[in-house]
Amino acid sequence: MKEFRYERSPDPAAAVALLAREPGGAFLGGGTNLVDLMKLGVATPDVLVDVRELTSAEVSDLPDGGLRIGAGVPNADLAADRRVRERYPVLAQALLAGASGQLRNRATTGGNLLQRTRCGYFTDVTRPCNKRSPGSGCGALHGVHRNHAILGQTFEGPGACVATHPSDMAVALVALDAVVRVLGPDGERSLPIGELHRLPGNDPSRDTTLRHGELITAVDLPPLDLPSRYRKVRERASYAFALVSVAAALRVEDGVVADVRLALGGVAHTPWRARAAEETLLGRPATEEAFAAAAGAELAAATPLRDNGFKVPLARNVVVRTLLDLSGGTR
Amino acid sequence: MDTEITLRVDGAAHPLTVDTRTTLLDALRERLRNTSPKKGCDHGQCGACTVLLDGRRVNSCLVLAVTVGDAEVTTSNGLATDGQPHPLHRSFVRRDAFQCGYCTPGQICSAAGVLEEARAGWPSAVTADLTAAVELTDTEIRERMSGNLCRCAAYAHIVPAVADVAAAEGVRR
Ligand SMILES: Cc1cc2nc3c(=O)[nH]c(=O)nc-3n(C[C@H](O)[C@H](O)[C@H](O)COP(=O)(O)OP(=O)(O)OC[C@H]3O[C@@H](n4cnc5c(N)ncnc54)[C@H](O)[C@@H]3O)c2cc1C
Ligand code: SF4
Ligand code: FES
Ligand code: FES
Numbered sequence: 001m002k003e004f005r006y007e008r009s010p011d012p013a014a015a016v017a018l019l020a021r022e023p024g025g026a027f028l029g030g031g032t033n034l035v036d037l038m039k040l041g042v043a044t045p046d047v048l049v050d051v052r053e054l055t056s057a058e059v060s061d062l063p064d065g066g067l068r069i070g071a072g073v074p075n076a077d078l079a080a081d082r083r084v085r086e087r088y089p090v091l092a093q094a095l096l097a098g099a100s101g102q103l104r105n106r107a108t109t110g111g112n113l114l115q116r117t118r119c120g121y122f123t124d125v126t127r128p129c130n131k132r133s134p135g136s137g138c139g140a141l142h143g144v145h146r147n148h149a150i151l152g153q154t155f156e157g158p159g160a161c162v163a164t165h166p167s168d169m170a171v172a173l174v175a176l177d178a179v180v181r182v183l184g185p186d187g188e189r190s191l192p193i194g195e196l197h198r199l200p201g202n203d204p205s206r207d208t209t210l211r212h213g214e215l216i217t218a219v220d221l222p223p224l225d226l227p228s229r230y231r232k233v234r235e236r237a238s239y240a241f242a243l244v245s246v247a248a249a250l251r252v253e254d255g256v257v258a259d260v261r262l263a264l265g266g267v268a269h270t271p272w273r274a275r276a277a278e279e280t281l282l283g284r285p286a287t288e289e290a291f292a293a294a295a296g297a298e299l300a301a302a303t304p305l306r307d308n309g310f311k312v313p314l315a316r317n318v319v320v321r322t323l324l325d326l327s328g329g330t331r
Numbered sequence: 332m333d334t335e336i337t338l339r340v341d342g343a344a345h346p347l348t349v350d351t352r353t354t355l356l357d358a359l360r361e362r363l364r365n366t367s368p369k370k371g372c373d374h375g376q377c378g379a380c381t382v383l384l385d386g387r388r389v390n391s392c393l394v395l396a397v398t399v400g401d402a403e404v405t406t407s408n409g410l411a412t413d414g415q416p417h418p419l420h421r422s423f424v425r426r427d428a429f430q431c432g433y434c435t436p437g438q439i440c441s442a443a444g445v446l447e448e449a450r451a452g453w454p455s456a457v458t459a460d461l462t463a464a465v466e467l468t469d470t471e472i473r474e475r476m477s478g479n480l481c482r483c484a485a486y487a488h489i490v491p492a493v494a495d496v497a498a499a500e501g502v503r504r
Contacts, residue, residue: 006334028398038352
């Protein structure tokens, strides 16, 4: 591991100012991703600014009936929060489907959003990877890519990257239209979570639209007045990343879809909001056929790789199953 | 870079000078000679290094020692009181819940965390009703202990070992 300086700051603004002066520095949350990547030589910060205890560890009520989640709230505490369990079951389930009890105790909300891909070429410094080492090529494109993206990849040029975003929590937050609050050298700003993560485009080295030194301080959840749930499919029953996951919320009135939110995990470089499926469903009868047609509308854009074509029918089936569960009135 | 810290481990305070790169696991094992937590993978994947940090289970291989501050570190050794084994220690022996024993201190610390989380009413990925009281069924124990791998595959005995203590503590019928 490369040597680094470890810094604490008295308040978030000081931490932001400190990192702004350190182009090679990074914020440290729970460290469950960053420390791992530092051991592997994938991340090589020369300064760590510890923000785990600096950002709020509180979940608080917002006047509109929503919730504000401090960036320092551990994943375990967020999943256990009674308001989250009662009002946003999709979020509690997504968190509980991720990592292990030990990791969720340490991992923070901010760090979870910004965790990096689990692509095996990215984490192996002896392999080509445009995300880790721009211009070196994408090892996964013609290599081992069974668990890579089926949507929104870049296939050619220095931007080639077919990786997925690994977070379960982020998929739920995308379905919930969460808003990410950020403090940067130029002050505060808020962005819809759909604008946080980015597709590889021509620069896969950037996972998000955040600029260097921008600190996530909180995530706001708007109120949710429809039943929701999360379903994750993986290669073993527990403690594995998603092959495909679905975060969904659905309200059916008189047999017709009155409101729907749908997001997919394990399919793209971002948590994937399934807008085409949502549009197809609104106002349609809540039947298995309509759910399948909606999933099909979304997945029509899929461009699977040599070895991950199975994700297309898998994603379709998981969408249908999850919407059926919700239309059956279960939470 | 060398940094001065004081680690509070199993009831005793230890002033130490550590390189910032030192993990809590390495500080415990290599500097304090507390070899109770084990190094399996060093990447958060196996749970052998599990300790309690202010009572919460964490993977000590991913915690930098400089970040620990005043938090109390409890290893499986430290769960014993006045030389008496913890109920989980006894239960693992009674149920023959290990072969080589390498994963065991991590399993024990993790199980202590599981019991505490169940008492606090935390649900898991297999909890059907997220708002109901928690009951540590075998399925719940398997899910909640999934961050601890056992190369000897003693799982079939680990589950009843944890279940016995859960029953004694009222988080299982
Ligand atoms: C074995 C294993 C299995 C896992 N399985 C899953 C899984 O199934 N599903 C899943 O979703 N996740 C899984 N994870 C990943 C885990 O959820 C993440 O490691 C964790 O959420 C990261 O949070 P952290 O606070 O530890 O982040 P850190 O490691 O501290 O930081 C991650 C990144 O975020 C940046 N950062 C941290 N906080 C802030 C902030 N407030 N503002 C700006 N930048 C910040 C850091 O600079 C770093 O780049 C797994 C991890 C491991 C090791
Ligand atoms: S998929 Fe992306 S992360 Fe993986 S090797 Fe290709 S460029 Fe790197
Ligand atoms: S050694 Fe820490 S999880 Fe394997
Ligand atoms: S008893 Fe040998 S690894 Fe678990």
